[in-house]
Amino acid sequence: MRILPNRKKRRADMRPALLIPDVITGTDIRIPLGLHLLVSGTTGSGKTNLLLAILTALICHVEAGDVCLLAIDLKDGVSANAVKNLYTSIAGTIEETVALLQKVRRLITSRNQWLKENFLLEVKPSQKHPLVIIMIDEALQLYGATDPDIIKQQRKAQDLLDQILLMGRNTAVMVIAAIQDPRKEAFKLRERFPERIALRLNDKAEAVMAMNQVAITQGAAPWLIPTGSPGLTWFYDTDEHMAIRFQSPYISIHDLQAETANLHPIDASRLFPDAPQLPHKEEQ
Ligand SMILES: Nc1ncnc2c1ncn2[C@@H]1O[C@H](COP(=O)(O)OP(=O)(O)OP(=O)(O)O)[C@@H](O)[C@H]1O
Numbered sequence: 001m002r003i004l005p006n007r008k009k010r011r012a013d014m015r016p017a018l019l020i021p022d023v024i025t026g027t028d029i030r031i032p033l034g035l036h037l038l039v040s041g042t043t044g045s046g047k048t049n050l051l052l053a054i055l056t057a058l059i060c061h062v063e064a065g066d067v068c069l070l071a072i073d074l075k076d077g078v079s080a081n082a083v084k085n086l087y088t089s090i091a092g093t094i095e096e097t098v099a100l101l102q103k104v105r106r107l108i109t110s111r112n113q114w115l116k117e118n119f120l121l122e123v124k125p126s127q128k129h130p131l132v133i134i135m136i137d138e139a140l141q142l143y144g145a146t147d148p149d150i151i152k153q154q155r156k157a158q159d160l161l162d163q164i165l166l167m168g169r170n171t172a173v174m175v176i177a178a179i180q181d182p183r184k185e186a187f188k189l190r191e192r193f194p195e196r197i198a199l200r201l202n203d204k205a206e207a208v209m210a211m212n213q214v215a216i217t218q219g220a221a222p223w224l225i226p227t228g229s230p231g232l233t234w235f236y237d238t239d240e241h242m243a244i245r246f247q248s249p250y251i252s253i254h255d256l257q258a259e260t261a262n263l264h265p266i267d268a269s270r271l272f273p274d275a276p277q278l279p280h281k282e283e284q
Pocket residue numbers: 041042043044045046047048049050180230231232247248249250251
């Protein structure tokens with residue numbers, strides 16, 4: 001008799017995960033923590049709210065000091081600032097974004113150095129080496145400028161983000177990005193995200209790009225979500241090879257502010273000890 005059945009599933013269940021409540025079934029959806037996650041959805045489909053649900057799921061980790069959140073919010077940091085107690089650092093302009101990504105890139109180099117010195121292959125998130133999560137709502141704002149100076153900055157940011165997406169996995173650096181338009185030309189870094197979530201999309205072709213063909217074959221159909229149903233979501237579970245449909249909870253920003261009122265995230269000077277400090281939005 002097998003004394004330990006379902007080992008593969010058990011191993012998957014042991015991996016750190018984000019638990020997002022499904023309003024329809026009352027159960028939690030497990031989204032792997034540590035793998036880059038791309039959230040796609042048309043305007044009004046509920047991307048920003050889903051990111052707030054993800055932040056809610058991360059509060060206990062920030063409190064415990066094993067997760068460190070950074071925000072790239074190119075609308076002057078207004079949305080991220082509303083929940084600033086969660087964030088170690090907020091970049092609200094393209095210049096601040098480049099500076100922040102450079103620091104993360106240097107952190108990856110120093111963590112790789114630490115791995116080499118200790119003959120290890122990957123950083124296990126802990127208070128000593130917190131999982132760094134870069135949250136980017138409206139990631140397409142890193143593209144498409146017309147001003148030559150801003151184009152230059154955007155290219156730097158895209159290049160750094162590409163390196164971070166490539167090298168982050170082993171060094172406990174994760175990116176969660178949300179986009180309205182999943183087409184390849186619009187978001188060239190799409191392929192670097194192993195985990196995909198889609199809210200409402202315009203058509204099947206967009207859904208294939210936002211998730212992947214396998215997810216669609218397994219039944220994911222984000223183009224069938226009606227316009228008036230924000231928060232209805234498809235997630236492709238790469239462990240179970242299953243497309244899962246769920247409804248994310250509505251998160252009130254006031255509730256999230258209340259929940260995080262006494263939160264003290266890891267200080268930027270601790271996370272990036274060697275870097276000149278980015279002024280906090282409030283101090284600028
Ligand atoms: N899970 C949900 N349950 C109930 N209402 C929701 C849910 N998700 C989003 N909404 C509501 O739907 C509206 C649009 O949501 P949200 O701003 O998150 O969309 P979005 O995809 O970020 O849009 P945009 O691309 O324009 O920024 C908001 O009024 C929000 O409160």
